[in-house]
Each structure stands twice: as structure tokens, then as C-alpha cells.
Amino acid sequence: MACRISELVIDCADPERLAAFWSEVLGYVELDREDDGSIEIGPPDTGFGGPQPTLVLSPSSDPRPGKLRLHFDVNATDRDQDAELERLLALGAKPADVGQTGTENWHVLADPEGNEFCLLHTRFQPL
Structure with missing residues (x-):
């Protein structure tokens, strides 16, 4: 178990x-x-x-102590990554810099309170 x-x-x-x-x-x-x-x-x-x-x-x-030690990775289920990026930005997500090189196939974003999350390239089928 x-x-x-x-x-x-x-x-x-x-x-x-x-x-x-x-x-x-x-x-x-x-x-x-x-x-x-x-x-x-x-x-x-x-x-x-x-x-x-x-x-x-x-x-x-409580103030946030710095970079989060845990973050979410999300995947689009019904559109490609570029379209999902546009949707997330329209909802209030902001691009975030956590030291990426620019060659990644994912986007690092932050929610309205600055919590980082990644939009991955792979598109998942809904559950």
C-alpha cells in the first residue's frame, strides 16, 4: 500500500x-x-x-522566503503550447526568470502572487 x-x-x-x-x-x-x-x-x-x-x-x-522549493508543471489538454501560453498570460500569469537559458521547450510563469510554475511543451489528453 x-x-x-x-x-x-x-x-x-x-x-x-x-x-x-x-x-x-x-x-x-x-x-x-x-x-x-x-x-x-x-x-x-x-x-x-x-x-x-x-x-x-x-x-x-507570512512573507515568501524566496524561490519556491516546489512548483507546478502544467500541460495544455486542448490546444498547443503557444495558444495555452496566450491564455495563461490573459488570465494574469506573468513570465518569470529563474535562470533559464532560453533553449528550454517550456515556459516559466508566475501566478498573480508570484508563485512560479512551468507550462510544458507536451499536450496531454484530458482525464
Whole structure:
């Protein structure tokens, strides 16, 4: 028996804003709200416990200590990388420089709070 990732928790200044951003990026919906201001988002048909992890956006006023030690990699499911890059930038993602050489086949971006993530080249079929 092994574990699997069921949810990822992101500390953030504005859970509402990041929940809206990541819901649009991933096609997720709001699943739950806690009294502390945390918002859980996840796949619309399965929610928590499905094959994809949910995200919990948890309010925090702690400053970010620097470059994240963990980041998301995302892949388009219904368009090519260039079209997906345009969509992510229109949603509020910004290009980020983490020391790439310029020869990579992925794009490094940051969400509205500056959390880095990568848009990979490979297109996945939806689950």
C-alpha cells in the first residue's frame, strides 16, 4: 500500500484571487470554504478523492522566503503550447526568470502572487 497526493496547500495573501486564477487554469471549481478563509478547489466531477489532487488556498500574511522549493508543471489538454501560453498570460500569469537559458521547450510563469510554475511543451489528453 502506498500514499498518493490528495491535495496541495498553498499559503497566499489572497485566497480568493488565487482560487479564481487556478480554477481557470486547471478547469477546477470551488469545493469548500473554511471559516479561516481557506478555499479548496478541485475537478468539477470528482472533487476531493479523485485521481487529481485538489488545491487548498490558505490565507497567510507570512512573507515568501524566496524561490519556491516546489512548483507546478502544467500541460495544455486542448490546444498547443503557444495558444495555452496566450491564455495563461490573459488570465494574469506573468513570465518569470529563474535562470533559464532560453533553449528550454517550456515556459516559466508566475501566478498573480508570484508563485512560479512551468507550462510544458507536451499536450496531454484530458482525464
